[in-house]
Amino acid sequence: MRVCVIGTGYVGLVTGACLAHIGHDVICVDNNEEKVKLMKSGQSPIFEPGLSEIMQSAIQAEKIHFTSDLAAGVAHGEVLFIAVGTPPLPTGESDTRYVEAVARGIGENLNGGYKVIVNKSTVPIGSGDWVRMLVLDGVAERQKTLVPAGGVASNEKLPEFAAEFDVISNPEFLREGSAVHDTFNPDRIVLGGNSQRAVGLMRQLYAPIVERKYAVDQSLPPVPILATDLSSAEMIKYAANAFLATKISFINEVANICDRVGADVTQVAKGIGLDSRIGNKFLQAGIGWGGSCFPKDVSALIHTADDYGYEAQLLKSAVSVNERQRLIALEKLQKVLKILKGKTIGLLGLTFKPDTDDLRDAPALNLIEQLNRLGAKVKAFDPIVSQTGLRHGLSGVLVETDAERLADGCDALVLVTEWQQFSTLDYVKMAKLMAHPVIIDGRNFLDPEAMIRAGFQYVGVGR
Ligand SMILES: NC(=O)C1=CN([C@@H]2O[C@H](COP(=O)(O)OP(=O)(O)OC[C@H]3O[C@@H](n4cnc5c(N)ncnc54)[C@H](O)[C@@H]3O)[C@@H](O)[C@H]2O)C=CC1
Ligand SMILES: O=C(O)[C@H]1O[C@H](OP(=O)(O)OP(=O)(O)OC[C@H]2O[C@@H](n3ccc(=O)[nH]c3=O)[C@H](O)[C@@H]2O)[C@H](O)[C@@H](O)[C@@H]1O
Structure with missing residues (x-):
């Protein structure tokens, strides 16, 4: 099928690349020209295991194309995915301005032929109907531009262009760090909307995934599809x-009680x-x-x-x-080191979870801010951010290139992100390089006894 995905972030690019991989003809649209240039050259702007590989093979097979031209994407797609960001506003509400711009833009560029417009962005309940309204607003705007200068005589007809479409809510449940895997191995697919025609096309689109053709375990029963009304689908997400x-x-909360009563x-x-x-x-x-x-x-x-x-x-x-909880490591550091002013604290990991380059709302950022406020010097090593540090605009932290440089001179380490490679570091050597060999294991990832044998004072969370 012909697919257009608008927004090529963690969700859009993974969706586009996976749909191309299973044989659909995909155009990915993004208004960030730099991203588009990078993707056209076969490079992924984000780090996501397996993504570059399927992107490159889809490019070679000419199953995926990248553009910043929304009109071209809309003209191409029978199914149009909206996958732009919906970041939080200071009030806690979602900022839906990107969805709004795209929905209007789709309306302004509808070119005839039935389309399914799919809300894949996580949007407030009620957004399906709102998107429909915005698309129709876009259609009306476009109609206005078709009125010739001087208006239309009453016996003349406006040039026609079809605006036949339905809106479907298809919430996304992938996790960063395993996004490609999750797309091919979903627990369920939710389709919200009242058009049988649109739901039918979506079933067709996802059929190879539903039939587990790309699953790790192909013998599993088909992926359940839950068809609901629009609001219920939005609420499910x-x-x-x-x-x-x-x-x-x-x-x-249980861990904090465990800490007090001595349970693990x-x-x-x-x-x-x-x-x-x-x-x-x-x-x-x-x-x-x-x-x-x-x-x-x-x-x-x-x-x-x-x-x-x-x-x-x-x-x-x-x-x-x-x-x-996000400040629990600080409490634990204060308990062990007492005064943090003038101390050097090393963070193992910065991203909000392993196998991603995403720092959005990462607990490490709170920790850096609070440690700086208390007068501590903060260093960090992260397998991805240490390679791409400048891109992230981090401040208040010295990003080291390896774990041993990180340990050198530190008064304590905090394991913030459970990157797999942190299980095999040379902790004996690291302990020797430190001013005080203390480790706060913020993810209960390390073996306490092994760390004690390596020379550390080990502190976990609730153990
Ligand atoms: N990141 C995740 O793991 C998941 C995210 N979601 C939801 O999916 C949505 C997208 O999230 P992410 O992929 O993380 O966002 P992102 O911020 O990584 O990517 C959004 C992309 O949309 C592009 N964009 C913005 N306005 C545009 C426009 N007018 N035209 C074309 N492109 C435009 C941006 O340049 C960017 O590349 C959000 O609503 C999010 O809540 C849902 C499930 C998982
Ligand atoms: O809507 C989304 O964006 C996605 O949000 C989460 O995915 P994600 O945020 O990528 O990662 P998770 O693995 O869920 O981890 C989220 C946070 O919870 C923390 N976490 C997770 C699991 C756990 O047992 N303990 C724990 O502290 C992680 O460290 C991380 O900070 C959901 O798991 C996805 O289903 C959803 O699609």
Whole structure:
């Protein structure tokens, strides 16, 4: 099928490349010319495991093209994905101005032939109908430009162009760091909307994925497709993220109690996770959740509830537990080192999770700010950011090129991100290079006994 994906970030580019990989003809549109240039040359502007490979093979097979020309993308696609960002406003609401611009732009460029407009961006509940209205506004704007100078005589007809389309909500559940894998191995596909025709086309689009043709385990039953109304699909996205974020806040609260009573939260998580009603995933206690979605989506849902006169108390608590948790490493450093002024603290990892280059709302950023405020010097090593540091505009932190340089002269290390390579560092050597061999394991990632044997004073979260 002919597909146009508008917005080539973590969601748009992965969606476009994966759809091209399974045989669709894809045009990816982005208004960032530099990104488009980079992608045309076969390079991914983001770090996501497996993405460059499928991008390059799709480029070679001429299944994917990149452009900044929205009109060309709209003309090409039978299915038009909106995958632009919806970042948080200071009030907690989503900033939907990019979706708005794209929806109007689609309307202004509709060129005849039926189109399915797919909201893949995470958008406030009710946005499906709003997008429809904006597309129609765009169509009306375009109609105005078709009126010849001097107006149209009453017996003359305006030039016609079709604007036959439906809007579908197709929320995205991929995780950064495993986005390509998640796209080919989804737990479910949600399609919200009341047009059978549009839902039918979306089923056709996703058929190879539904049939597990690109799955790690091809013997699994087909991926369930849940067809709902628009608002329910939009709510499913927010509810899923809010539930997962709350689950992490829950285990972090338990970890804080474990710290006080001398229990081990990793054992507790195992013990409760074996109950199939609870499940063992998303029970890793640590320094809190971050990233571009959990914080913004939970805030947006609280805001929506507020708009409708309902106080989302549980969600508010999940957020406040998380805000406190994101400073737990600081508390632990103060407990061990007492005064932080004049001390050097080394951060192992900066990104909000491993296998991504994304620093949006990363717990490391709070930590850097607070350590700077308390007069500590902050250094960091991150496998990706150390290579691309300048691009991220980090301030208040000296980014080192390897873990041993990082350890040199530090009064303590904090493991912020559980990059796999941090499990095999030469901790004996690192301990010797440090002024005080203290490690705060913010992700309970390391083996406490091995760290003690390496010469460290080890402090975990709730263990
Ligand atoms: N990052 C993630 O893991 C997930 C994100 N989402 C949602 O998907 C949406 C996109 O998120 P990301 O991919 O992270 O965003 P992103 O910020 O990485 O990418 C957005 C892209 O849209 C482009 N853009 C903005 N305005 C445009 C316009 N008028 N025309 C063409 N391109 C335009 C930007 O240049 C950028 O490349 C958000 O609503 C987010 O909440 C949903 C699931 C997972
Ligand atoms: O809407 C989105 O953007 C996406 O948000 C999350 O994906 P992502 O933010 O990429 O990464 P996660 O693996 O969910 O981790 C989010 C945060 O929670 C933290 N986390 C995760 C799991 C856990 O057990 N403990 C924990 O502290 C991570 O360190 C990270 O800071 C969801 O998992 C995706 O389903 C969703 O599509």
